[in-house]
Amino acid sequence: MSRTLRSEPFSASRILVTGATGYVGALIVASLLRDTNARIVCLTRAAHDRTALLAPIKEEWETQARYRWSAAVDARIEQVVLPNDLADVPNLAARLEGVDEIVHCAGCLDYYDVAKLQAVNVFYTAHLLVLAKHLKVKRFVYVSTAYSSGYQDQPTPEDLLTEPQGDPTQYTRTKREAERLVATSHVPFVVIRPSILIGTSDTGRYSGKRYGLYQQWMGLERLACDRYHEEFHTVAPRMPLNVLHQDSFCEAFKAAYRWIPHGAFMNLVSDPHCSPSMRDLWDMWFEVTRPARVYYYPTIDDVPMKSIHMRQRAYLTFAQVNLEIASHHWQFETGWIQQLRDNGLRFIDTTIDTVRICQDRFVRSSDQMQKYFSEHAHRFSQAARCIDIDPAQLQQQPAIATA
Ligand SMILES: NC(=O)c1ccc[n+]([C@@H]2O[C@H](COP(=O)([O-])OP(=O)(O)OC[C@H]3O[C@@H](n4cnc5c(N)ncnc54)[C@H](OP(=O)(O)O)[C@@H]3O)[C@@H](O)[C@H]2O)c1
Structure with missing residues (x-):
């Protein structure tokens, strides 16, 4: 895999985003609306109506863009409802024709519910990869976690992970398992591993849950x-x-989205020093x-x-x-974030x-x-x-x- 940034920025015209009703997903949708011209398809559970889906995205978009939400931005967002059984996700292919990228951000963070962790983090990812193949997407971006390595003595490599001595929780194990599914799927991919998100570096605004x-x-x-x-x-x-400000996450995600090559694993972490x-x-x-x-x-x-x-x-x-x-x-390898910073990324540690x-x-x-x-x-x-x-x-x- 190439260890250099892309020579041309990546672009897609219709991006399917999972987890958009959650904290990180809303940050990602707002960032993609801000930094691309793509249409965004949010794949959500049936319980979410459009107003509830858009509220946090709108707030984040207005903060990033520093001007008001418009009908034109609104019209770039579509909502598609998930089937009750996640195994039926590949059947959405006909409705999602034209989607050329998937950003998979849905995840379960409940450390104690092993069945749910496995169902959401592993099986949902597997079903989405089948969908990605049906759609022949240009890329599958998987939002993992900086802690997916489990307990290792050496710095977490920006690569496929080996099995650790142990895992702090089943959450980290299932995120690692999902990374492996993505990396071995033969779908072009990027894995982004953020550390723990906290509020913005300037005002402390935080829009996430009690994590x-x-x-x-x-x-x-x-x-x-x-x-x-x-x-x-x-x-x-x-x-x-290692904790990461949500504004730094958004800036780094936007840069990574454009410039990180296929097959890369990026540890999205603040400078450990x-x-x-x-x-x-x-x-x-x-x-x-x-x-x-x-x-x-x-x-x-x-x-x-x-x-x-x-x-x-x-x-x-x-x-x-x-x-x-x-x-x-x-400890983390930080090669990709360092390269993005060397190329002008504004990132507050x-x-x-x-x-x-x-x-x-x-x-x-x-x-x-x-x-x-x-x-x-x-x-x-x-x-x-x-x-x-x-x-x-x-x-x-x-x-x-x-x-
Ligand atoms: N927060 C952090 O600090 C952090 C750091 C590193 C990585 N991450 C990763 O970022 C991702 C999102 O985390 P978050 O903090 O945004 O969590 P969150 O606010 O709890 O959002 C989780 C998202 O996943 C969806 N989801 C959960 N279970 C689902 C299911 N059974 N079927 C379909 N959708 C389901 C949720 O949908 P509903 O709204 O319908 O429940 C929601 O959209 C996760 O993959 C996590 O590993 C988070």
């Missing part, structure tokens, strides 16, 4: 609305945590909630679950998988300061957090005292008071 960092912040918001926790116990790995760690993120959160003391443990198994406050115990249990993922040293913009917006727009400040600000100490627990000391540590 990634927002899942963490919402869990902490619930803890804060319950009471003031004078002390807090958690795990805060110092490994770089300036990525904050989970420890940085916790420290930043405690600047807001201001407990008197924070106990940081090396691993979740080191936390004395029985003696900490039951709501913190419940929170840590809920956040366990994400904390485990953050404890792994994820994620730093602790840009994540702060997102956290500030989250806190400002949370009624529960505002109530927390009005009820508890008088109890805030100057700054939380951070205590790093050494597992060797744990045996000798006195019983911890529950706040």
